[in-house]
Amino acid sequence: MTIRASIRAHRAPRPDHDGGAPAALVFEGVTKHYGSAVGVESLDLAIPAGELVTLIGPSGCGKSTTLRLAAGLERPNAGTIRVAGDVVADRRRFVYPEQRRVGLVFQDYALFPHMTVAGNVEFGLDRLGRGERRARTGEVLDLVRLSHLADRYPHELSGGEQQRVALARALAPRPAVVLLDEPFSSLDESLRAQVRRDTVATLKEAGTTGVLVTHDQTEALSVGTRVVVMRGGVIEQADTPEKVFEQPATRFVASFMGDADFLPAKVHRALLTCEIGVVSTVPGWADADVDVDVVLRPHEVALLPDPASSARVSAVEYHGAFVLHYVTLASGRTLRSWQPHSVRHPVGTPVAVTVAPGTTPTLLLGDKAITSPPPGSSLKQRSSEPAA
Numbered sequence: 520m521t522i523r524a525s526i527r528a529h530r531a532p533r534p535d536h537d538g539g540a541p542a543a544l545v546f547e548g549v550t551k552h553y554g555s556a557v558g559v560e561s562l563d564l565a566i567p568a569g570e571l572v573t574l575i576g577p578s579g580c581g582k583s584t585t586l587r588l589a590a591g592l593e594r595p596n597a598g599t600i601r602v603a604g605d606v607v608a609d610r611r612r613f614v615y616p617e618q619r620r621v622g623l624v625f626q627d628y629a630l631f632p633h634m635t636v637a638g639n640v641e642f643g644l645d646r647l648g649r650g651e652r653r654a655r656t657g658e659v660l661d662l663v664r665l666s667h668l669a670d671r672y673p674h675e676l677s678g679g680e681q682q683r684v685a686l687a688r689a690l691a692p693r694p695a696v697v698l699l700d701e702p703f704s705s706l707d708e709s710l711r712a713q714v715r716r717d718t719v720a721t722l723k724e725a726g727t728t729g730v731l732v733t734h735d736q737t738e739a740l741s742v743g744t745r746v747v748v749m750r751g752g753v754i755e756q757a758d759t760p761e762k763v764f765e766q767p768a769t770r771f772v773a774s775f776m777g778d779a780d781f782l783p784a785k786v787h788r789a790l791l792t793c794e795i796g797v798v799s800t801v802p803g804w805a806d807a808d809v810d811v812d813v814v815l816r817p818h819e820v821a822l823l824p825d826p827a828s829s830a831r832v833s834a835v836e837y838h839g840a841f842v843l844h845y846v847t848l849a850s851g852r853t854l855r856s857w858q859p860h861s862v863r864h865p866v867g868t869p870v871a872v873t874v875a876p877g878t879t880p881t882l883l884l885g886d887k888a889i890t891s892p893p894p895g896s897s898l899k900q901r902s903s904e905p906a907a
């Protein structure tokens with residue numbers, strides 16, 4: 520089964536409905552090409568109401584194209600896009616951005632400089648009467664805790680406050696989904712975490728579905744109720760943050776979402792072994808005999824000085840709370856290991872390398888993760904095969 524097919528199957532029975540209520544945003548077989556460049560290819564994704572989905576992937580993988588298609592800033596070449604159950608783009612139909620129930624928050628906020636905070640928020644509410652417009656503006660400014668700055672102009676606000684105005688403006692018309700394109704990237708590190716927490720809390724409080732594009736792996740994992748990892752215009756994996764990190768579907772996801780090292784390994788009679796010895800048992804693989812690669816993350820690798828070991832610490836990087844140790848194994852391959860702040864093994868120290876207890880490492884066959892023995896890897900099967 521291809522990854523795309525498996526993602527579809529996993530959303531059964533109806534990809535665009537969640538217990539009767541339509542999903543907030545649905546892409547069905549959506550393709551967008553720019554000449555010969557692939558923006559997105561046969562994209563299938565259903566985002567239930569109330570979720571906050573993070574979109575992540577390398578530069579050029581199609582994140583912004585996905586948002587722009589949802590917003591109505593691009594027309595798909597093929598496929599169907601639905602917002603809150605309504606078709607907004609397909610072969611025949613195309614609903615313009617201002618008529619879609621989507622709100623947008625961009626990296627640069629795009630506030631109108633000549634309008635006050637209240638003016639900026641009221642701007643998208645022109646279909647309401649004056650009284651209702653004022654009341655709704657007051658409500659969303661309360662929500663983002665900016666009521667006291669309603670009469671200021673954007674240049675009189677901090678970056679974090681401008682971001683909150685942009686969010687209030689996006690939320691004011693009660694959109695079915697808010698699309699956020701790297702909304703925190705122009706904020707400095709110390710402010711970013713606070714603004715991020717405020718934004719997530721505001722979206723939750725408003726009960727609004729969000730799709731957030733980010734370059735930052737930690738942000739994708741910590742903010743999203745679901746993380747969508749893209750590559751080359753297609754979805755590699757769409758899952759909970761825990762699954763994406765702990766059970767990556769592919770070699771690419773394993774290496775893109777956090778640090779990962781790969782070692783050739785073998786599963787024989789339910790025992791996973793590689794160059795560092797026995798890694799773990801693999802329940803349910805009692806009859807298997809198969810060569811795989813094992814994915815080891817630095818927090819799963821334990822070190823202990825051992826003069827008899829041929830593995831050596833080859834580099835040490837100080838990261839503050841933790842210290843990253845690079846270890847060169849007898850084969851010349853390198854593994855990384857996070858050690859607590861107080862532990863520093865000098866370069867050249869011989870170390871025994873083991874896997875932290877309780878680790879259930881991901882196994883790869885080629886570039887895909889496997890959770891059960893592949894066909895043809897059973898010892899029983901092989902012993903019953905007639906000799907050639």
Ligand SMILES: Nc1ncnc2c1ncn2[C@@H]1O[C@H](COP(=O)(O)OP(=O)(O)OP(=O)(O)O)[C@@H](O)[C@H]1O
Pocket residue numbers: 553554556557558559576577578579580581582583584585
């Ligand atoms: N207007 C355009 N004209 C031609 N090609 C485009 C256009 N917009 C996007 N592309 C191409 O489509 C692909 C996807 O671009 P997109 O902007 O969606 O990627 P991205 O994942 O958002 O990248 P980044 O992280 O760098 O912002 C890229 O190969 C890009 O060069």
